[in-house]
Amino acid sequence: xxxxxxALLLFLVMDPLGNIPLFMTTLKKVDPKxxxxxxxxxxxxxxxxLVGFLFLGQYLLQILHLSQTALTTAGGIILMIIAxxxxxxxxxxxxQEDVEGEPFIVPLAIPYVAGPxxxxxxxxxxxxxxxxxxxxxxxxxxxxLASAIIIYFSSYFARxxxxxxxxxxxxxxxxxxxxxxxxxxxxxxxxxxxxxLNKVPA
Numbered sequence: 338x339x340x341x342x343x344a345l346l347l348f349l350v351m352d353p354l355g356n357i358p359l360f361m362t363t364l365k366k367v368d369p370k371x372x373x374x375x376x377x378x379x380x381x382x383x384x385x386x387l388v389g390f391l392f393l394g395q396y397l398l399q400i401l402h403l404s405q406t407a408l409t410t411a412g413g414i415i416l417m418i419i420a421x422x423x424x425x426x427x428x429x430x431x432x433q434e435d436v437e438g439e440p441f442i443v444p445l446a447i448p449y450v451a452g453p454x455x456x457x458x459x460x461x462x463x464x465x466x467x468x469x470x471x472x473x474x475x476x477x478x479x480x481x482l483a484s485a486i487i488i489y490f491s492s493y494f495a496r497x498x499x500x501x502x503x504x505x506x507x508x509x510x511x512x513x514x515x516x517x518x519x520x521x522x523x524x525x526x527x528x529x530x531x532x533x534l535n536k537v538p539a
Contacts, residue, residue, distance in 0.1 A: 340472040340479075343462050347480035349514045350419060350454045353487040354498075355507045359449055360491050367439050373489070375439060380485045382442055383450035387459055387477050390451075394460035395467060405464060406532060410525030412461040416518035419454050423511030450484065 338346075364372045398408065436444065462473045487494060498506065 338462070338465070340476050343473060343476035344479035344483075346514075346517055347455060347458050347462075347476060348483055349510050349517070350416065350458050351450060351452075351480060351484045352419075352423060352507065352510065353450075353484035354494070354503055354510070355423065356449050356484075356488060357491040357495055357503060360445065360488055361495065363436055363440055363445060366436070371439065376445070376489055379440070379442070379445035380450060380481075380488065382446040384478075384481045384485075386447060386451040387455060387481065388474065390456040391459040391463050391473060391477055392470070394456070395464050398460070398464055406525055406528040408461055408464055409521055409528065412457060413518050413520075413522030413525055415454060415457055416514055416521060420511045420515035420518055423514065424508055426507075450481075450488070 360376070364375065367375055459473070459477055462476065463470065495503065
């Protein structure tokens with residue numbers, strides 16, 4: 338996986354366009370003069386969380402004794418579920434949370450930007466090849482920056498694309514993500530079969 342493809346994958350998982358309505362609804366009760374500051378603060382917190390999980394997540398895997406094959410397969414399943422929800426969203430499963438006053442960390446930074454799926458993707462990248470940590474850090478930054486720009490100017494994107502435009506783009510992102518998920522799942526299965534055959538005595 339190249340740095341660009343990793344950044345694109347993480348960008349799709351973060352789903353900034355799908356988060357626009359969530360951000361706008363959550364910020365309605367915040368003083369308009371503070372909304373931009375709140376968004377910037379929450380975006381920075383989300384970036385710190387993603388970077389922290391990028392570097393610390395692999396140690397969690399070591400403690401749990403999880404193999405790369407298991408992680409790849411699980412990552413494919415997780416991305417598949419995320420993609421299906423993007424293509425066929427359910428109002429009953431909405432991430433929208435009622436927040437009194439000014440939100441802090443929850444729900445804007447976590448889980449809207451740095452959600453479980455984004456953390457899992459960052460962990461998957463680092464565990465695949467820890468020696469390329471600089472590439473993965475750059476990928477996280479690129480995906481975060483692109484998402485941050487979209488979210489910061491969410492009101493402009495909402496007016497320009499409209500509700501139907503946002504929905505259409507999110508469906509397209511879901512289709513791309515489900516293709517990646519299938520590839521990861523097949524790779525995990527192939528690795529498992531290969532490992533099993535190698536353990537069979539000749």
